[in-house]
Amino acid sequence: MATIEFEKLDKVFDTGAHAVRSVSLSVTDGEMMVLVGPSGCGKSTLLRLAAGLETETSGRILIGGRPVSHLPPEQRNVAMVFQDYALYPHMTVRRNLAFPLKMMKAGRAQIHKRVRQVADLLELGPHLEAKPHQLSGGQRQRVAMGRALVRNPDVFLMDEPLSNLDARLRVKMRREISSLQKRLGTTTIFVTHDQVEAMTMGDRLAVIRNGTLQQVGTPREVYAHPANVFVAGFIGSPGINLIRGRIFREASGVAVLAIGSHRLAIPETLIREKQQYTASENEELLVGLRPEAFTAPDMVPESRRIEVDIQHIEEMGHEWFAYFQIEGISLLSSDGKNSYWNAVNTGEKGDKDLPEREGLMVARLQNAPLIKRHGRVLLGVKTDACHLFDQNGDAFL
């Protein structure tokens, strides 16, 4: 089986676009690694580099410990599933599935056997004589999968394979691909811009922004300990509430998080973490509060409650999303597409502020019936669950 390693990979296109910037990443044998990021972040380019469809400007790629940079796609023993499936429209499902084997000059009997096996595995048996245009989206998706796994490749590369399916089918195929991948144990790189897909499918995620790797980790790690405000904002739905705040010890000796004119008590650990990072008491920080960091007021001590102005409540049946404003507090944008990020990209850090954005803060609540649908109410804040970032957007621990 195969590991995949990217070593300081760079890709600059002829147009001058710097799509991949010094990416180092290793995918272990049998792992499902999800590359996730907004569109145009370079994740598909990274995948195409692994496939051999693009050539890296510098750096190395190793598959199964073997450098493959000089090898054409056909010699890398990797299989790829394309976003638009790329089924051969003039061939039947059977011939589509048989095509890779035919190109390998496999024997007639072997081709027949393998096609049968794969068709059974993917429940394509009844459709073998159909042409792609006669199939539903999900069936085409499965044919594309089948064509990838029919020749037992070392590595699967999947380029947003679910993006053309409707929501319900996407959930089903997500599960099917995951369980198939686990069963076959084939090392897989899966590219998506959908963070839900990333969270649910990946053994680990690699979050990419603007060609650079932001963070690699299990879905749990990336969610619980985002490395910077971009990752914090990108992973999680509804998104994190990013605001400005300060952490200091009040005269009374209580550690507090100050957001606007509000004061919330915080655990001692947070202030110690912050002190390790900077001695400056008054330095402004970026504070991330996930929707679930809010709770009904009686769940937390009085010192951790804050008055909010509820604008709208969404009932999901098992939980409620409350959208609200806090007086004097503006949300900050972390979507990675503005002047702040340009400043970060070009290395002129710190001298620009993260821009504010329109919109409401959101809380995920289990017992919203206790809360008014409109107007001023108290919400509890689990301050131990807040994420702290410096002015450059990096998390500090």
Add this chain to the structure above:
Amino acid sequence: MSKSIQNRHLLLSYGLLILVALVFVWPLVFMLAASVTPNEQVLARASGLGALLSRDWTWSNYKSVLGQLEFFSFLRNSIFIVGVIVLSGLVVNSMAGYALSRLRWSGREAVLAVVIALMVIPYEALAVPLFFEMTVVGWINSYQVQIVPFIANAFSIYLFYTFFNSIPRELDEAARMDRASPLQTFFHVAAPLARPAFASVAILSFLMNWGVFLWPLMVTRGPGYQPLPVALGYFSANKPVRWGDIMAFGTLMVIPVLMVFLIFQKGFVKGIARTGIKG
């Protein structure tokens, strides 16, 4: 707009269309009619509709054409020459178009520019230098002199090039991932999807070469290798000119063109129906 004005507009546009259609169809109709008119009466009736109204139709012109000249020998030459040009042209030009569209090689853009430039140079401008070239090679009065220079065709290459450009690149990449070589990708994936282009090029190339007169006249001596259009020329050389025979000959020459068109048009329509599929 009131209904009567609408009707008047419709009447006017149809009247105009019919008039234009008549202008175009007239020579063809005249040829058909004259081909069954006694030789000596053709010119007399040419000025009017008399040719069409005549009752004394005769097959004698056809008999005379098929009997007097070695019509079938000329026909065989034409079919052979044009057949080889069309078939080998499909292979050569489609592969060239594919290479220009899909493969990355140094000089590709320059070659593409040359191909486009070649399309605007009239063939007559090339005839004389080409004639000298063929004389040097020693191919005068042969089949190959009428075939080889016309297999590669800039227009056909360009047509294939643009068609291959319209086939999603992902299919080529998928074939590459499936370990197909560029040649295998061409034969198994690109060419089957390019059927409409093959049909169009086959029709156009047949039409372009079937009626060629100047070149065979320059490079052939005697009926051994000559195609139909040159034979047609012989008629006007013999006085008095037998117009009935010429028209019968012309009609016989058109039949294979119609046949080829009908055969490939079917493929053409089928091919177009296929391109609507998203893989």
